[in-house]
Amino acid sequence: MAAVIGQPLKRREDPRLITGSATYTDDVRLPGMLQAAFVRSPHAPARIRSVDASAARALPGVVGIFTHEDLADFWKAPLPCAWGAYPLLKNPAHWPLAKGVARHVGDPVAIVVADSRAAVHDAIQQVRVDYEPLPAVVDLDAAVAPGSPRVHEDLADNISFTFDHKTDGVDAAFARADHVVRRRLRQQRLVPNAIEPRAVVADYRRADGQLTVWAATQIPHLLKIFSSGLLGLPEQRVRVIAPEVGGGFGSKLQVYPEDIATMAAAIHLGRPVRWTMDRREEFTSTHHGREGVMDVEAAFTRGGEMTAMRVNWLSDMGAYNMLNGPFVPILGFLVLPGPYRNRELEAHIKGVFTNKTPTDAYRGAGRPEATYLLERLMDLAAAELGLDPVDVRRRNLIRHDEIPFTTATGMTYDAGDYHATLDLALKAIDYAGLRREQASRRQAGGKLLGVGFSTYVEACGLAPSRATSSSAYGAHLYESALVRVQQSGAVTVITGSSPHGQGHETTLSQIVADRMGIPVDSVEVLHGDTQNTPIGLGTYGSRSLVVGGQAVVQACTRVQDKMRLIAAHKLECRPEDVAFGDGRLFVQGAPTRGVAFAEIAATANLGSHAGMPEGMEPGLEATAYFSPENFSFPAGTHVCVAEVDPETGRVRIRRYLAVDDVGVVVNPLIAEGQVHGGVVQAIAQALFEDLPYDADGQPLGASLMEYAVPTSMDVPDIESAFFVTPSPSNAIGAKGIGETGTIAGTPAVVNAVIDALAHLGVRDIDMPLTPPRVWRAIREAGTGGSSRPFAESGEGGRSA
């Protein structure tokens, strides 16, 4: 039988998706189902003086309108933050509906329930809320300055948490430095914009107190656990189903106010209630990603070797700590050393409350921010020292023979060859040729050419329990799987992870088919329903294959061990001599002595147990949990070749190459798809997307008309190549691939654009690199003006 690992098999989830027969949350239809919508604050902080719902209540079809006070008896605890045990975290209560004060535009103030979409939308217009606007905290520097208005009046300041780390030799290394690069780097605010809007359907059966919830979520089990705790329901009476989920990118890794409020309304009314977000709510109520400022200085030798780095990072939490919001920059901290040898690091991170939509994980979660910082630094050092950016990277990249390598943040890189991916990339793009073309274009005038690199390493496979517990994180991030061999020999795999586009059904089938020596088509993969899946942590952090896949391997191994015993009994051989292949179990070295996989399946299930060893219990099923010992470390080199029109500031990406070492690739079709999608989101951050706020805390351009999610016309084809060093963290050898694109890609694009303009003296442009910003950078560099006045925002968007 041909190997199934590494085969680009078509996805088995696709037939239902391409025929319109899949069921997403908003497709769930229940008898008597009501529709919910939220009255949201139009102000960033405002005291809620009163809510007058009388006119709305009188409208036809309106069933109920509830504020915090109306539902306060239903919630037993505020919304969760998984990092609550961290002693330096301040975690003010965040209720599903605003209590007294709304803290950001979009903060939900009341839930309205009616018998149709139309009725509920009419009704929310008629709810009169008397607000007293309060001063807004928007800018991060201002937020931490003494005397700033406070987002949470009962806290002393706007600091959510502080995190500090310093290695012993930092100061000495700076004192010795030949050159210090200093910069302020900005991460703009991104809106995840999965194309499926968030949605939840809650159905409460009063007779026995059973709450069934369908939710567009990446974490059905966590949502179940938190919902039962927050609503005070016995855990066994709550069932959460993640049906088809239309993308997440971290935005559905959350316990949202709307989820809990919708459940509370359903319990209160004793009728099923559905809430589906309008897209405009994505911009003010779905958690956002990234925003922060990083002041960095890095010590270099004349030859370009980095000897120490200092980072002061203000990370915008928005108005509340969300489930993982504060932990996002901590994840970034873990990979701040990157693939480089420097072991001297000083980092000070502050989570900062502002009157903006809360932030949390968005594809990459902290690691894109850290990688952007490092990769910009590498290029800046090269420019300031008059070196080639590739040479500076070569000088600093950890060599293959230095691995395992323990970094300044305690990560132990266990497999990888960073120089090899760089060499591969250089060869593929003909670096020398590009530099020649760049020089001749600069001579000739017209469009300029730039080459940008990003050599990255990230930490995936979230997460080793050692790491989570030592950092006061509130959960062990293991994963689970159940493997059941049915009577016919068909195999059912039930994973605790929860896909939303990643193709688990296909990939996990390939793993099981490979190990059991059976056709892929005889394996089915189920997921997403807390009633029949073992408790699992969900899908995020590039963990489903690395952690979830390993749980499948372990469960598989247990079932196979039992099958071996039965086969050995039948074949009269030692169990350890039994091998799997071609739908059979056979004696190693004597393949004709064998028995069909299906026969063993039947024997253990309904068949005559005569073939079973004495005393063995029937059934072929095992559940396994896997908690990794170490992170996995995808790494690689991304290269962007960009053309810049100096007349208009327009950027065109001519070529984008990703060379990724994600360990063993199970399905290259799916893996490439992950690279494509991730890189396009990285390009989007570099060139297009931004959600700025004005001084009053009003988001600017908060709709898909202005917020420029790239279209098919905006992005190039992405070239993807894989270089493999197997990860020792799991038996598959996989390292994780969901986030490489966004982690590596953004600085490659920015570096390319700035490289194109380097001869003009341009060193920095803040993201997104829209034509006006690029154009202005060129003009100001040309007139000898400062190369760094581009801190102001408000130029993102489609019109740019």
Added chain:
Amino acid sequence: MKVRITVNGTLTEREIEPRTLLVHYLRDELGLTGTHVGCDTSNCGACTVLLDGDAVKSCTVLAAQADGGAVATVEGLAASGPLAALQEGFWEAHGLQCGFCTPGMLMAATQLLRRNPDPTDAEIRRGLEGNLCRCTGYANIVRAVRLAARKGA
């Protein structure tokens, strides 16, 4: 008001509120949930269907405007076989991940190939500009449409 709309070849007739959007007529009145809603500003294209042969964003068309017309949705694409060539193409080229944009993409691509049976990659990209996909990065969608064109969609 009463509307009569032929959907995927079958005549449907419903009493509706005049402001009912075509997409809600399909999803809520007929239970055809293959057509999705991704936005409220007619930017995403998840709701794309064919109305009298033309691709329209069904979130911007009133059901009343489709009265007397013929609508084709993703559910009707494969009427003459197991899968239409475009569906095959999307499957083979991995032109979808979460699948939420896919019904709209398929309908927009259907119109594209009817008008231009042998499009270049650039023409495919232009033809699908009104349909957002957050997962695939578009390259495989372009490949999917190209494959379908080759098979003669």
